[in-house]
Amino acid sequence: MTIPPKTWMVRAGKRGALIDRFRNASRVAIGWAELGSLAAVADRPAMVALVRAQWPDWNAYEVGNNAGQLHRFRSEIQASDRVISYDPEGRVYHVGAVGGGYAFEPAFDPDYPNVRPVAWIGTVPRDALSVAAKNSLGSVTTVFQVPADTAAELDALLAAPEDRATVDLAASVHARGDAGGDLAVGPAPSATLVDSAAEAAAEQELFEDLEAKALEFIKDRLAKLSARDMELFVAGLLRAMGYKTRVSPVGPDRGRDIFASPDGLGLEDPRIFVEVKHRSGAIGAPTVRSFLGGRRPGDRCLYVSTGGFARDAKYEADRAAVPLSLLDLDDLVALALEHYDTLDVEAKRLLALKRLYWPA
Known part of the structure; x- marks a missing residue:
């Protein structure tokens, strides 16, 4: 060659x-x-x-x-x-x-x-x-x-260049035949269909590659936030989902970083207690049990850990007396993309994204 x-x-x-x-x-x-x-x-x-x-x-x-x-x-x-x-x-x-x-x-x-x-x-x-x-x-x-x-x-x-012309002519003849013309077509239509399918598959592969890279870059951006900014971002995400939030001041948080409810006062259900851990290590069962301590019937709990959760922590969440959802970094990005259009200015400042259009 x-x-x-x-x-x-x-x-x-x-x-x-x-x-x-x-x-x-x-x-x-x-x-x-x-x-x-x-x-x-x-x-x-x-x-x-x-x-x-x-x-x-x-x-x-x-x-x-x-x-x-x-x-x-x-x-x-x-x-x-x-x-x-x-x-x-x-x-x-x-x-x-x-x-x-x-x-x-x-x-x-x-x-x-x-x-x-x-x-x-x-x-x-x-x-x-x-x-x-x-x-x-x-x-x-x-x-x-x-x-x-x-x-x-x-x-x-x-x-x-003559090969290109032949291919282009075959495609043109095939198109005119489909439109009701009287031109006969040999094997070119099947070849064209194969080429089109291969191109569609290649485009899909490229799209999936770009999508995967984009998700990783978004996770990189979130991972660079400070612990405080991560709390503020999670609160902004909850607001985008229709809740009113209160973020605990810096210092002892009395077992919660964020409190969310429909009215913001906790007089309407659900009352959601949120803990946010922004670090590389996975959260284990003892940390989850500590967070659940003091929760009462009717409360809802959300634990966000950008470092993920150990298997025993997931088991602890499944058997908890009060409903508890665990969100890792992948879950957080998925929710952020789902609700990005309704995020407020402060939350979008912490995670500024551009929309990318791709042929459907």
Whole structure:
């Protein structure tokens, strides 16, 4: 099997604004114009130092991320490599061969003066790529190396554009046949159905992967809250569920961190006593028994432990004389997502989330 050339993505500015200039000038370019020429910055440590000096307020990640992209463009891309850039309007990836070394050309664009010469050799429609390849090219990073399997897929599609046309024609013929046309179709419909099913499965797998990662990041964010902020967040979650709450002041809490009830006074049932433990270790049965002490018939109890619960604690909850619910970090995140829209401003400040839309 032919090994594809090393391939790099160089984005054409925001929303592909520079793609026509890239093609017309046979260039790819990046910004960071404040740094001036990078010709003398031959290694990554020197690039890191340059970026840190220019933007001293940036954190270590910002410095490393930006310096890494600059170093790739300046030194790692070689004349034998391929480069691609995306045209979002045409939904195609323009593919070119790198024609030479780094240059500083403010005349190309004062905001994008760092350039590389490129001989453009063809295009690949985004719709012709697999879901996995589309995902690998979806990074918002300006400069990155394209994974080898995606580079091979681009190379194959670039080398055989007639195959793409055949596939597209077969799909078109199949669609017209379904619509009542008189065109005969051979095995293409079943192949199309197989491809569609495979793509749907790949999209579902990608969605589940992103969903799992998002849940872990949400748990990471909650885990970073202080013990007091965690109590306030749980109280906010209970308010979002329709209860009025009172949070015990810092110090001895008389066996509860939060009290919740429909009226906030405890005159209406249910009266909910809440204990919140924000730590890494699992809660055991003795701690649960201590919390339940003094509770009376009609009370309801909720124990929140971000460190989880030992098996004996769960057994203790099951046999308790008063109803007791145990919530670990996973349960807390699930409830937070279910009721996020009705959380008040204070609770959303403690767990700020963005909504992400995904094709249904």
